[in-house]
Amino acid sequence: MKRHLLSAADLDRDDALLVLDTATELATVSSRAVRKLPTLRGRTVVNLFFEDSTRTRISFEAAAKRLSADVINFTAKGSSLSKGESLKDTALTLEAMGADAVVVRHGASGAPYRLANAGWISGSVVNAGDGTHEHPTQALLDAYTMRRHLSEGRGDLADRRVTIVGDVLHSRVARSNVLLLATLGAEVTLVAPPTLLPVGVEDWPCEISYELDPALAKADAVMMLRVQAERMNAAFFPSAREYSRRYGLDAHRMALLPDHAIVMHPGPMNRGMEIAADVADSVRSVIVEQVSNGVNVRMAVLYLLLGGAQLPTGEEVAA
Amino acid sequence: MPASQHAFAATGNDEQSTPGDRTVLDAGEIGRALTRLSHEILERNKGAGDVVLLGIPTRGVYLARRLAERIATIEDEAVPVGSLDVTMYRDDLRTRPARALLPTEIPDTGVEGRTVVLVDDVLYSGRTIRAALDALSELGRPRAVQLAVLVDRGHRELPIRADFVGKNLPTATSERVLVLLAEHDGRDGVVISDRGGDA
Amino acid sequence: MTGTYLLRGGRLLGAGDPVDLLLAGGVIAQVGAALSAPADAVHVDAAGLVVLPGLVDLHTHLREPGREDAETVESGSRAAALGGFTAVHAMANTEPVADTAGVVEQVWHLGREAGYVDVHPVGAVTVGLAGTRLAELGAMAGSAARVRMFSDDGRCVDDAVLMRRALEYVKAFDGVIAQHAQEPRLTAGAQMNEGALSGVLGLRGWPAVAEEAIVARDVLLAEHVGSRLHVCHVSTAGSVEIVRAAKARGVDVTAEVTPHHLLLTEDVVAGYDPVFKVNPPLRAKSDVEALREGLADGTIDAVATDHAPHAAEDKDCEWEAAAMGMLGLETALPVVAEAMVATGLLDWAGVADRMSVRPAGIGRLAGHGRPIAEGEPANLTLVDPHASTVVDPSRSASRSRNTPYAGRTLPTAVVATFLRGVPTVLGGRLVADAR
Numbered sequence: 001m002k003r004h005l006l007s008a009a010d011l012d013r014d015d016a017l018l019v020l021d022t023a024t025e026l027a028t029v030s031s032r033a034v035r036k037l038p039t040l041r042g043r044t045v046v047n048l049f050f051e052d053s054t055r056t057r058i059s060f061e062a063a064a065k066r067l068s069a070d071v072i073n074f075t076a077k078g079s080s081l082s083k084g085e086s087l088k089d090t091a092l093t094l095e096a097m098g099a100d101a102v103v104v105r106h107g108a109s110g111a112p113y114r115l116a117n118a119g120w121i122s123g124s125v126v127n128a129g130d131g132t133h134e135h136p137t138q139a140l141l142d143a144y145t146m147r148r149h150l151s152e153g154r155g156d157l158a159d160r161r162v163t164i165v166g167d168v169l170h171s172r173v174a175r176s177n178v179l180l181l182a183t184l185g186a187e188v189t190l191v192a193p194p195t196l197l198p199v200g201v202e203d204w205p206c207e208i209s210y211e212l213d214p215a216l217a218k219a220d221a222v223m224m225l226r227v228q229a230e231r232m233n234a235a236f237f238p239s240a241r242e243y244s245r246r247y248g249l250d251a252h253r254m255a256l257l258p259d260h261a262i263v264m265h266p267g268p269m270n271r272g273m274e275i276a277a278d279v280a281d282s283v284r285s286v287i288v289e290q291v292s293n294g295v296n297v298r299m300a301v302l303y304l305l306l307g308g309a310q311l312p313t314g315e316e317v318a319a
Numbered sequence: 320m321p322a323s324q325h326a327f328a329a330t331g332n333d334e335q336s337t338p339g340d341r342t343v344l345d346a347g348e349i350g351r352a353l354t355r356l357s358h359e360i361l362e363r364n365k366g367a368g369d370v371v372l373l374g375i376p377t378r379g380v381y382l383a384r385r386l387a388e389r390i391a392t393i394e395d396e397a398v399p400v401g402s403l404d405v406t407m408y409r410d411d412l413r414t415r416p417a418r419a420l421l422p423t424e425i426p427d428t429g430v431e432g433r434t435v436v437l438v439d440d441v442l443y444s445g446r447t448i449r450a451a452l453d454a455l456s457e458l459g460r461p462r463a464v465q466l467a468v469l470v471d472r473g474h475r476e477l478p479i480r481a482d483f484v485g486k487n488l489p490t491a492t493s494e495r496v497l498v499l500l501a502e503h504d505g506r507d508g509v510v511i512s513d514r515g516g517d518a
Numbered sequence: 519m520t521g522t523y524l525l526r527g528g529r530l531l532g533a534g535d536p537v538d539l540l541l542a543g544g545v546i547a548q549v550g551a552a553l554s555a556p557a558d559a560v561h562v563d564a565a566g567l568v569v570l571p572g573l574v575d576l577h578t579h580l581r582e583p584g585r586e587d588a589e590t591v592e593s594g595s596r597a598a599a600l601g602g603f604t605a606v607h608a609m610a611n612t613e614p615v616a617d618t619a620g621v622v623e624q625v626w627h628l629g630r631e632a633g634y635v636d637v638h639p640v641g642a643v644t645v646g647l648a649g650t651r652l653a654e655l656g657a658m659a660g661s662a663a664r665v666r667m668f669s670d671d672g673r674c675v676d677d678a679v680l681m682r683r684a685l686e687y688v689k690a691f692d693g694v695i696a697q698h699a700q701e702p703r704l705t706a707g708a709q710m711n712e713g714a715l716s717g718v719l720g721l722r723g724w725p726a727v728a729e730e731a732i733v734a735r736d737v738l739l740a741e742h743v744g745s746r747l748h749v750c751h752v753s754t755a756g757s758v759e760i761v762r763a764a765k766a767r768g769v770d771v772t773a774e775v776t777p778h779h780l781l782l783t784e785d786v787v788a789g790y791d792p793v794f795k796v797n798p799p800l801r802a803k804s805d806v807e808a809l810r811e812g813l814a815d816g817t818i819d820a821v822a823t824d825h826a827p828h829a830a831e832d833k834d835c836e837w838e839a840a841a842m843g844m845l846g847l848e849t850a851l852p853v854v855a856e857a858m859v860a861t862g863l864l865d866w867a868g869v870a871d872r873m874s875v876r877p878a879g880i881g882r883l884a885g886h887g888r889p890i891a892e893g894e895p896a897n898l899t900l901v902d903p904h905a906s907t908v909v910d911p912s913r914s915a916s917r918s919r920n921t922p923y924a925g926r927t928l929p930t931a932v933v934a935t936f937l938r939g940v941p942t943v944l945g946g947r948l949v950a951d952a953r
Contacts, residue, residue, distance in 0.1 A: 018419060025404070025420040034457040039407040067407075087836050108838035109709075109720035110790030117789065118834070131838070133720030175720060199723055200714025303407070308417030 004116045004125040005301055008136040008179035016183055017156060020144050022300035023293070024153060029066065030296055040069035043306055046099040047073045048090065049128075050106045055267060055291065056128050056138075060103045063298035069306070072097065087111060091120035099123045101306055109133035124305045132170045138266055139176035141297040142223065143184055145290050149262050150220050158185035163215045165191040165247055166225030166274050169198050169236075173266045174225060178206050189215045191247065195236045196227075212247055216256040223264040224249050224274045240273060250276040254284065262286045340497070344486060346507035349469065352485035353382070356467055357389035359483050364434055369462065371430055372400040375439045375451055376421035381502045382469055383438035399426035403437070403458075408450035423454075431459040436483075440498040442468040445479035470509055472496050522547075523939065524555040528564030528900060530890050532866030536565065541896040544938040549892050562944070564900055567933055570870045572604025572897030574877040574886050576696070576774050577671070577750060577822035578847065580606075580637070582628060583621070584613025589827035589917050591628035591637060594847070596915040597825070599634040599942035601847040602899035602932040605878070605886045606635050610642040611672040617642035617653035619661035626663035634942045638881060641665040643684050643695060647673050652684060659691040666882040669696035671750055672797070674732055676702055681736060685745035692882060694772075696748040697736050699757070700798065704728035709838060711784045711799045719787065721837065724799045726754040733757045737764035737771050748880055749773040751824050753798040755808030762817040772880050774822035775809050777846055777853035778922060782806075786922070792833045792840030793922050796826070813872060814863040820877040823850045827918030845921040848914060851899075852907045852928035859903075860929055866903075885938070896939035905931035915948065 002010050011019070029035055045064040047057050057073065064071045076090055087106075094102055101124045104112050109131030116125040129135040147153055150160050162181055168174045168190050181188050182205035189207040190197065201208060209215045216222060227247075229240045237243045254263065263275075263285045271277045280287060344352070364370055367390050374383030380402040387400040404421040412418070437451050448466060455464060467483035472490045486509070490496060495512045499505075527536040530549075538553040539546055555561070575598065581589035591608070598606050608625050610616035616625060622639035629637020641658035645651050647670045658665040668688060675681045675697060684695050705728045710716050712723025733749055737760060740747035752758060752773045761773045784800045794800060812818040826843025833840050854873065858864040864872065878887025885895040907930065909923040935943040942949055 022420050025422065028423055032458065036457070037407040038453065039412065086831065086834075087839070088831075088834050106836065108836040110838075111836040113790040114836050117791075131720050132722075172720060175718070198717030199712050199725075200717040203714050204717075304417045306417075307407075307412050309413050309415055 003305070004112070005136055005305065006112050006116060006125065006127045007134050008139045008176040008183070010136070011180065011183060013156065013183050016140070016143070016180060019140055019297065019300045019304060020147060022304060023140075023144055023296040026299045026303070027296045030292070035066055036068060037066060038068050039303060039307055040064070040067040043069045043100040044098055045069045045071050045101045045103060045302065045306075046094050046097070047071065047128075048076065048094065048102050048104045049074070050076045050104075050111070051129070053105050053129065056105060059291070059294040060128060060298050062295045063302055066295070066299055067302055069100075069302070072099070087114060088118070088120055091115055091118075095121040095123075101126060101302065103128045105129045107131055126301060126305065129172050131172065133172050134176045135172040136176045136180070137294070137298055137301055138173050139180040140301065141290060141294040142177055142264060142266070143180055144293050144297050145264065145286055146186075146221050146262070148293075149286065150260070156184040157181060160186045160220045161189070161218050162186050163189045163191060163219040163222045164225065165212060165222065165249065167196045167227045167231065167236075168192045168201065168225065169196045170231075171225050177223065178204055182206070189219075191215050193237055193243075193247065196231070212253065213256060216253060217258070219257060219261050221262050221264060222249065222257065223266070226266070226268065226270060227274045229270070229273065244273055248274050248276065249279050251278050251282075254279050254282065257284070264290060266290070340510040340512045342508055342510050343488060344470075344509035349485070349507050349509065352469065353385050354389055356483045356485055357386050357393060360386070360436055360465070360467065361390060361393060363465070363482065367394045367396050367398045369433045370398055371426060371428060371433045371435050371461075372398055373403040373425075373435055373437055373455070374400070375437060375447060376402055376404050378498050378500050378503060379437075379439040381500045382440060386438060386467065399428045401426045403451055403454055405447055405450035405454050408453040410446060410450065425458060429459055430455065430461045432462050434463045434465065435461040436465045436467050438467045440469050441496050442466070442471045442481050442484075443474055443496075445475045445477035448479050449477050469498055470496055521940075522556055522559040523562055523936070523941065524553065524559045525562045525564045525569070525898075525900070528567045528569040530569050531870050532568040532903065539569065539890070539898070541898075541936060541939040544896055544940075546890065546892055546894050546896050549890070562900075562934060566902065566904065568866050568901040568903050569890060570602070570866065570899045570901060571874040571887055571890060572899050572935065572937065573602045573851065573873045574881065574883060575603050575606040575823050575825070575847065575850070576667070576748075576820055576877045576881060577776075578606040578608055578825045579611070579827065579843065580608045580625070581827055582612065583624065585829070587917065588829045591625060592632040593915060593917045594825070594827070595629060595632040595634035595637060596948055597845075597847040599935050599937070600915050600932065600948060601849070602851050602901065602935050602943075603635050603847060604897040604899070604935060604937045605638060605881075605883055606847075607638050607640050607667055607881055609671045610640050610669060611647060615642050615646050616640065617645050617647070619654065619657040619663075622658050622663040622665050623661050634948075635937065636883070636886070638667070638883065639663045639665055640671070640696065641668045643668045643670045643675050644680065649673060649675060649677055649680065652680070652687065655684070655687055655693065656691065659688075659693060666691070666693050667696050667748070667880070668693055669698065669750065671696065671698045674698050674700040674702060676732070678735065678739070682739050682743060685740055685747060686743045689745055694746045694748045694880060696750050697732065698750050699729045699732035699736065701728040701731050704731070708799070709795070710787050711801045713784065713802055715784055715787065719790070721787070726756050726801070726805070729754055729798060730756040730760060733760050737761070737769050740771055741767065741769045745770065747771045751776050751779065751798055751822065752809065752812070752818060753779050753801050753805065755805045758808045758812035758817055762812065765817060772819040772876070773812075773817070774820040774877075775813055775818045776824045777821060777850045777857070778844055779809055780806065780813065780821070780857040781853050782922060790837045792835065792837050793844065793920050793924075795837060795840050795842050796824075796844050797842040810857060810861070810863055813858065814868070819872065820880060821850065821854055821873050822877065823847050826920075827916050828920050829918060833920050843920070845914065845916055845918060848916070849907070849909060849921060849923050849928065851901065851932055852930050853923070855903070855930040856928055896936050898936040899932060900934040902931045902933050903929075907931045
């Protein structure tokens with residue numbers, strides 16, 4: 001029994017479908033005049049952000065507020081890595097405030113595991129992105145978006161083909177997506193230069209390709225990952241231009257996609273680097289919709305973690 | 320889906336009757352009760368003109384559809400029918416693991432200025448109806464809200480009463496009332512079980 | 519409190535018939551069956567116990583001077599005695615760094631004052647561990663501390679020229695360079711063993727090749743200049759292979775392995791608990807197997823604890839912010855018993871060789887690692903091979919609590935330790951005033 005959402009691996013197929021189905025129902029709330037539900041009245045959700053990510057924080061904040069939770073935004077301007085207040089002391093402060101859930105974004109992989117398992121706090125922990133590890137709610141909103149476009153908004157993603165392109169090595173979005181998409185039955189292909197794929201990726205539940213074009217023709221969805229130009233300084237690739245030429249999605253490459261295929265990006269985009277501006281703005285792009293779906297999915301997660309009786313503290317399973 | 324195996328434990332509201340239960344309404348009686356309720360709704364509202372039927376999932380939705388069919392037959396006029404899930408408005412959410420949401424489908428006519436008839440299978444504490452009134456108020460402002468239930472088993476905890484009742488059924492709190500409908504349960508019937516629990 | 523002790527009925531190196539040992543005047547006065555003892559002799563029942571030469575650790579961090587909140591020479595000495603050690607080598611990465619005769623003498627004096635074990639300071643190879651110019655190795659060798667082992671441990675002497683010069687220079691006083699083999703550019707920001715798990719956990723990988731490249735270079739350098747090289751905490755199968763091949767060629771290289779690299783694998787990192795964060799990182803199962811095999815066949819000469827105490831706040835945090843290292847002195851023997859003895863890879867004579875005889879030889883310690891025979895210094899450890907030890911961090915003699923074995927039950931228990939005929943530990947407890 002898990003009280004936290006730390007990894008996409010925490011969700012089995014039934015759990016994942018429950019989140020998606022709940023988000024589908026909650027989407028009707030988002031489209032009506034009164035967008036608020038009383039469900040989490042009296043409960044406190046803390047957004048604990050050690051890294052700047054305005055879009056993710058706002059998304060969680062909107063989700064919690066639509067469920068009538070009290071929201072506290074706690075932006076720590078530096079972790080213990082940069083001699084600020086330690087994660088532990090911050091956690092103890094939040095516990096004293098009576099946080100029922102802590103939504104945490106942290107630059108260090110695994111920091112949400114420490115929050116959940118070190119005994120510092122008693123509430124639920126939601127991983128809103130940790131280092132180069134995972135970002136499970138992003139994967140859920142991506143799956144939700146794919147399901148809307150590719151599976152009529154119902155059921156799983158069996159046999160849907162998803163191509164994820166870019167800096168897999170440093171991408172928490174890619175890790176969570178590979179895990180969740182495999183759980184939902186999709187066939188995932190990762191495309192990246194060998195330097196931007198982690199050691200051991202051949203054991204992941206997906207295919208690997210160093211070439212983009214062959215992976216496009218059969219894709220139902222293609223997800224472009226953000227690639228930071230600074231990576232070339234560490235010799236992951238020779239130049240931004242070469243990267244863009246080999247792995248960027250431009251209009252010419254987009255034409256290789258089947259007619260029904262959608263183009264996704266978790267944001268923020270580097271226009272002209274991994275994705276051309278006309279592709280980002282094309283009718284196939286669902287990038288803006290991903291953002292609005294994010295609120296519904298995060299409402300579903302918060303409702304399912306906090307909406308019922310508090311589950312007994314017990315053995316927490318690490319991914 | 321056993322709660323202990325999932326990150327989120329959602330419980331449905333499936334119920335099953337077991338041998339030894341006492342049947343208090345059979346299929347024929349349910350049918351006649353619904354026909355009577357249809358007439359009462361039309362009579363009270365002087366026709367079906369601005370009526371919207373909203374069933375409360377799960378079985379309230381099937382009952383609302385059956386009422387709509389009967390009204391259409393009687394009046395030769397279609398009545399808008401939909402569903403209203405009240406889960407997010409319940410005051411007892413914290414007593415159980417988080418529940419899966421059920422569909423809310425509001426007819427295109429909306430509820431603004433209409434007479435909304437809420438339809439549920441069993442009226443008991445009144446808390447579900449309280450939640451339904453809250454949910455409804457955020458969808459718009461009906462001209463009037465009425466309540467139709469197949470069974471009123473008493474034991475109200477809130478000042479709520481039904482406008483249309485299929486059958487008043489005196490029960491003990493230790494008893495459990497199960498409404499079975501063909502669409503969901505394979506057969507029609509109302510049974511009382513003396514295994515405790517809420518309904 | 520020198521005195522006379524009669525150890526009755528122990529088995530030397532766990533073999534042969536039970537014998538009595540009479541300890542007097544700091545040496546083993548008599549060895550034999552049913553010895554009669556002077557009236558004032560203290561009798562110690564050693565029936566069923568294994569008698570080992572006092573254990574010698576080549577690699578201990580005592581943190582003093584500088585981080586006395588984490589450990590002091592005294593607290594670390596107590597932990598060592600409880601672990602069955604009679605001599606430890608104190609690493610140089612203190613604050614200030616042990617890179618002058620003054621600092622090594624200070625540590626040596628603190629060890630004498632504590633009196634639980636012989637504390638032999640390790641001198642830094644380069645000034646301030648900065649890896650740019652040699653520390654005054656000769657002055658440290660000639661000091662009261664008589665330093666013979668030099669190491670920048672915690673950092674690698676990665677400059678090939680500097681490493682060559684150090685290897686050559688210490689030949690003048692029979693010194694040894696103990697290298698922390700870690701290519702720094704390949705391990706910038708590294709958090710755990712590089713492999714499938716690091717990819718899944720999103721922790722920056724620490725490739726085996728970063729260790730092996732330095733080990734390979736250093737054995738070639740040692741071979742070229744004809745010097746003595748010691749490789750600290752070997753952690754990969756590849757390093758074992760390189761050392762094995764070098765030894766076969768006759769290179770004067772020795773190597774150590776830590777208890778934790780003999781027992782734990784990288785899998786424990788999955789929960790991100792920093793108590794498992796260590797340098798070098800915990801490796802794969804195949805590495806653990808190769809290390810055990812290497813220790814069993816003598817490719818790896820010694821078990822060395824790399825006892826690395828850290829204050830609570832340096833471990834009670836997120837993984838990437840946490841300090842690297844784990845406690846080791848008190849659990850070393852039980853861990854070796856589980857990894858090597860219980861598996862049949864080493865007998866107790868083998869344990870004595872890898873944890874006392876060979877480390878004493880590498881450190882050039884005259885009075886340790888000697889045979890258990892009449893006239894030899896009475897540095898002895900009594901082990902109950904049938905007992906077990908439940909690791910309770912709160913009961914550690916260390917000032918720190920960062921043991922990776924908390925709650926774990928390990929085989930065997932150290933019952934008594936004698937330093938030059940004086941018990942530092944009896945009945946599994948520290949003797950109040952060993953001096």
